[in-house]
Structure formats: structure tokens, C-alpha cells
Amino acid sequence: MAGRILTGDRPTGNLHLGHLVGSLLSRAQLQHKYDTFILIADVQALTTHFEHPEKIEKNMYNVTLDNLSVGIDPEVSTFFIQSMVPAIAELTIFYSMLVSVNTLRHNPTIKTEAANYGYDDLTYGFLGYPVSQSADITFCNANLVPVGEDQVPHMELTRKLVRRFNDVYNTDVLAEPETMLSDCPRLAGLDGNAKMGKSLNNAIFLCDPEETVKTKVFSAITDPQRISTKDKGHPEICSIYHYHQTFNKQESSKICESCKNAQIGCVDCKNTLFEKLNETLKPIREKRRYYEEHPDTVKEILLAGTKKANKIGNETVAKVKEAMHVKYF
Numbered sequence: 001m002a003g004r005i006l007t008g009d010r011p012t013g014n015l016h017l018g019h020l021v022g023s024l025l026s027r028a029q030l031q032h033k034y035d036t037f038i039l040i041a042d043v044q045a046l047t048t049h050f051e052h053p054e055k056i057e058k059n060m061y062n063v064t065l066d067n068l069s070v071g072i073d074p075e076v077s078t079f080f081i082q083s084m085v086p087a088i089a090e091l092t093i094f095y096s097m098l099v100s101v102n103t104l105r106h107n108p109t110i111k112t113e114a115a116n117y118g119y120d121d122l123t124y125g126f127l128g129y130p131v132s133q134s135a136d137i138t139f140c141n142a143n144l145v146p147v148g149e150d151q152v153p154h155m156e157l158t159r160k161l162v163r164r165f166n167d168v169y170n171t172d173v174l175a176e177p178e179t180m181l182s183d184c185p186r187l188a189g190l191d192g193n194a195k196m197g198k199s200l201n202n203a204i205f206l207c208d209p210e211e212t213v214k215t216k217v218f219s220a221i222t223d224p225q226r227i228s229t230k231d232k233g234h235p236e237i238c239s240i241y242h243y244h245q246t247f248n249k250q251e252s253s254k255i256c257e258s259c260k261n262a263q264i265g266c267v268d269c270k271n272t273l274f275e276k277l278n279e280t281l282k283p284i285r286e287k288r289r290y291y292e293e294h295p296d297t298v299k300e301i302l303l304a305g306t307k308k309a310n311k312i313g314n315e316t317v318a319k320v321k322e323a324m325h326v327k328y329f
């Protein structure tokens with residue numbers, strides 16, 4: 001193996017096509033090259049959903065199924081539950097001594113997310129979640145973290161924190177992780193919103209049945225100026241065309257030209273896309289069905305991975321405590 005990767009998901013809802021093209025497909029490939037740790041980030045989910053923990057409980061299972069269904073192999077990758085690895089919480093406390101409140105306040109991702117959630121009075125947990133992420137990464141000595149653009153400031157914080165820790169305590173206990181920036185395109189929502197989101201009501205979920213996908217595709221926003229098939233279209237502003245570019249690459253140029261020259265109708269165009277999406281989703285649904293029928297297997301995967309994570313985490317905490325002189329007896 002070329003190193004260890006830390007990746008994962010917040011269990012705040014089912015994963016969708018945006019996750020599939022943005023992270024899950026590359027995750028499924030990377031697992032054969034890197035020792036892959038997959039975090040089910042329930043504590044991080046609590047920073048925004050602490051008043052509705054029942055949603056997190058339900059989605060822990062769903063998010064695990066989503067990962068398994070796209071081909072994350074539990075024999076190869078390690079799934080673990082954040083709240084069941086106490087080392088992460090312990091490291092978060094120790095690391096919090098080394099990060100200033102101003103650094104967290106000025107973190108651009110925190111500012112954007114706080115504005116999106118409408119927070120004008122940040123909780124300690126929300127403001128500090130990048131520190132907890134540093135613990136997620138370092139407890140298992142991950143040296144590579146695949147992230148989207150919005151997570152880059154958090155990675156920089158982790159790298160700085162590691163350097164500061166090693167410098168202050170004159171040690172090399174913590175390894176500085178590298179950022180693996182995703183080059184996958186962000187998938188737009190069915191409503192034309194630049195982002196497909198779990199809670200934006202504009203997503204096709206990996207667990208959606210065929211009929212639901214069809215309904216969603218046929219209700220997607222297209223070119224509003226194209227009233228009839230005789231009107232020349234503007235595919236560049238159409239969400240359906242955007243999806244053709246991702247899920248129907250071979251035909252997308254032809255569709256673009258046909259739309260511009262009024263040689264294809266939106267119904268046919270949507271039908272073609274629906275068929276392509278089904279080709280992608282069919283094997284995912286089949287794998288998912290297997291795990292849905294074997295819930296004990298899913299539980300065993302999570303427990304076995306969490307046990308392995310705890311063993312590594314306890315070793316890291318012991319070294320960190322020793323470096324910080326908080327190991328007394």
C-alpha cells in the first residue's frame with residue numbers, strides 16, 4: 001500500500017449522485033492503492049444536528065450502505081464510527097490548546113457554512129470542528145486526505161497544527177498529511193442550483209428506486225426559453241445537459257448540437273438521460289439490496305472497523321500524551 005487515506009461522510013442524509021461523482025467513485029478506486037479508513041462522522045454531524053440526533057442515528061446505517069453499494073470493499077477498507085473511537089475526542093481536547101479562536105473564526109469555510117446555516121452565535125463544537133477533523137486525520141496516521149475545495153482551509157489547519165505540535169513538544173509523533181484535491185466536477189442540482197445537496201430537495205439519491213429517478217429527471221429544470229421542440233435550445237443552462245456531460249459522455253456533444261439546432265425534444269433527451277442514470281444505478285441498487293437483507297453483516301463491518309481504529313487510536317494517544325508530559329504513572 002502507498003500510504004493511508006482518511007475519508008468519510010457526515011451521516012446527515014442519504015448520499016446522492018453528487019457524492020458518487022465527487023468522491024465515492026474515486027474512493028472505490030483508491031482503496032486498492034491506499035489503506036483506506038472511512039469515517040462515519042456522527043460527532044461532526046452533531047455540530048449542526050445536535051437538536052435532532054435521531055436523524056444521525058438513522059443515517060449512520062444509510063451512509064454505510066451507500067458506501068458499500070458503490071463498491072467500497074469492507075475486506076479492503078476500514079469503516080469506523082467517530083463517536084466510538086474515544087482517542088479522537090481525547091486528541092481534539094489536546095489539539096485545542098494549540099489553535100487560537102481567531103484562527104477558527106477567520107477560517108473561510110467556517111464563515112461560509114455559518115452563513116448558510118444562519119448561525120450568528122456559533123457553538124463551541126461548530127467553531128471547533130476543524131480541530132476535531134485534525135484528530136480524525138492524525139489518530140490513524142493518515143498521510144493523504146481526499147478533499148473538495150471547501151475543505152482545503154481545514155487541511156491547512158491540520159498541517160499547521162501538526163507542525164506546531166511537533167515543534168512545541170520537540171517530537172515527530174504526528175505525521176503531516178497531504179491534501180489530495182478532487183478534480184471531479186461538482187454536480188448541479190435538478191433545480192439548476194450550482195450544488196446538489198442532501199437537504200436542498202434537488203438530488204437524485206443512490207437509493208432512489210427507478211420510478212423516483214424517472215420522476216425527478218422529468219421534473220428537472222431545462223432551458224426555460226425552450227417552449228416547443230421547434231425552439232433552438234441553450235444546453236449550457238440546462239441541468240439535463242449538465243448530467244449528460246457526466247453520465248453520458250459519449251453522446252453529450254451530439255446532444256448539445258441537436259439541442260442548439262432544435263433537432264431533439266426535451267422529452268427524448270430526458271429519456272436518454274434516465275436510461276443512462278439507470279445503467280449507473282442498477283448495480284449500485286443490487287449491491288445495496290444485498291446489504292439491506294443482511295443488516296447483521298453491516299453491523300459487523302462497523303464494529304470490526306471501529307475495533308481496529310481504536311487499537312491504532314489508543315497507540316497514537318499514548319504517544320501524544322507522552323510527548324505532552326501528561327503520562328504520570
Ligand code: SF4
Binds near residue numbers: 226
Ligand atoms: S433538449 Fe435536452 S439539453 Fe436541450 S433543453 Fe431540452 S433537456 Fe435540455
